[in-house]
Amino acid sequence: MNFNKRYSDYKEIFENELKSRIETINSSNQTLKDAMVYSLTVGGKRIRPVIMLAVAEVLCVDFNKVLPFAVALECIHTYSLIHDDLPAMDNDDLRRGKPTNHKVFGEAMAILAGDALLNYAYEIVLRSITDNNSLSAGRLLALYAGAFGMVGGQALDILSENELKSEATLYKIHENKTGRLLLASTLIPSCLCGNEGFDKLSQYGKNLGLLFQVTDDILDVTSSVDKLGKTINKDANENKLTFVTLYGLDGAKKYAKEYYEKAKLAICDFEENEFLIGLLDFIIGRDH
């Protein structure tokens, strides 16, 4: 298996779907749509959609069933980045090497573009519900994106800047802030075929999410602005709770290895698990 070829094939399938969906965004205002599309198309690894398509292939789920959810999930991921970058939140000027949404469209429009993308995600989900399986996929996405999941993790992340510097808090932030949407990426294809492989994919997704985050924390101190496309050393400078600030660089690398092994173990008896293992190598080995 050529991992890079297959990754870029999945990515291309997703990009084509996204492009055709974007054309149908129904906005009463062109500037708002421009702001939405800017962040949706500014680049990025599309790792969540790629995971979804890869898991769908393992479970033999029709790509046409999973693609609307992949677009919805990427819209949710994108809105969260727009809001995260706002001056009142992380105050970032750069994202994926380009000016952040509020730098281009202004703060007010960036807030609204985020809101509109979140809404649009559910427009897509609701239009894609045709049976109990797709309904349960939609419910899982909503649960993992909101106060219980991603937004809850973002809130805890903010609170942790000044307090709550414990291991349990670190784990809870990462489990929710980055982890829940990555977990949703592995579980939605399972929902779409009546929960086949759900428990194993749940273990795989949880550990993949933690691996992703610890790698992010490591890159924040070891990568360069050029490679990362965003400000480096931000976490340490802002007194954020990360694997590196809590365990040091070597400790963080030890955790990365542990999550990698656990994720791999979870899917060891899947017949077609080569690409899913490749994704773990991709995450642990990435330099941006």
Next chain:
Amino acid sequence: MNFNKRYSDYKEIFENELKSRIETINSSNQTLKDAMVYSLTVGGKRIRPVIMLAVAEVLCVDFNKVLPFAVALECIHTYSLIHDDLPAMDNDDLRRGKPTNHKVFGEAMAILAGDALLNYAYEIVLRSITDNNSLSAGRLLALYAGAFGMVGGQALDILSENELKSEATLYKIHENKTGRLLLASTLIPSCLCGNEGFDKLSQYGKNLGLLFQVTDDILDVTSSVDKLGKTINKDANENKLTFVTLYGLDGAKKYAKEYYEKAKLAICDFEENEFLIGLLDFIIGRDH
């Protein structure tokens, strides 16, 4: 019919439903939940839920079917107020006579509380889908809340501060920013019973929405801070496009009367239309 009694009965039914739903909000973080609940329970006329219950009663739709959508719609309305009040948007310190969300919880948490409420609205919607009627109600809500509807109107409102001072723009802002959620309140009960009375309720809801907004514009210049519970004369001071800034106070009052009559006419042959007409009197006659 005692309008006030019936209004407060509907309101109480809604408040009880909201209270029990709030208890089930699943947040991984207590501060985030506190911020969500603060704005959800800070008061307000609950006009959208009241409209939904009133229309449901006219159409003989089971309140248990409509109440989850009423809570979802109120969550969407509430999140939009939280984001609207932010310094980067309208920069308001007061809402319903109380400090705005970001004044109490800080800007970052207010942004996240808004995001979480929007998400939670769709959590409720997705949990309440049991058939094609409830699915079509969910789809209508998503369409009217997003870039095509409310968020699109908010975006146009921001753009209109410096340009686009035309009658067509004013109408488009109001149709979307305030109008779409009020329209959704009249149409969701119809969706829930296979679109009974849809066209008439559509006319009623559109004109009720415009009536609501023109009254709002009038109150901005004629009411007091005490009564309104928020800053007055804000629109004029901020160079906003309103019915009053475009047509003057008398012109705005003429439009209010016109929308009132059109809304009334739309439902003239409904058997039980007394409360729906009462709602128009309530809106045109309110002093806050």
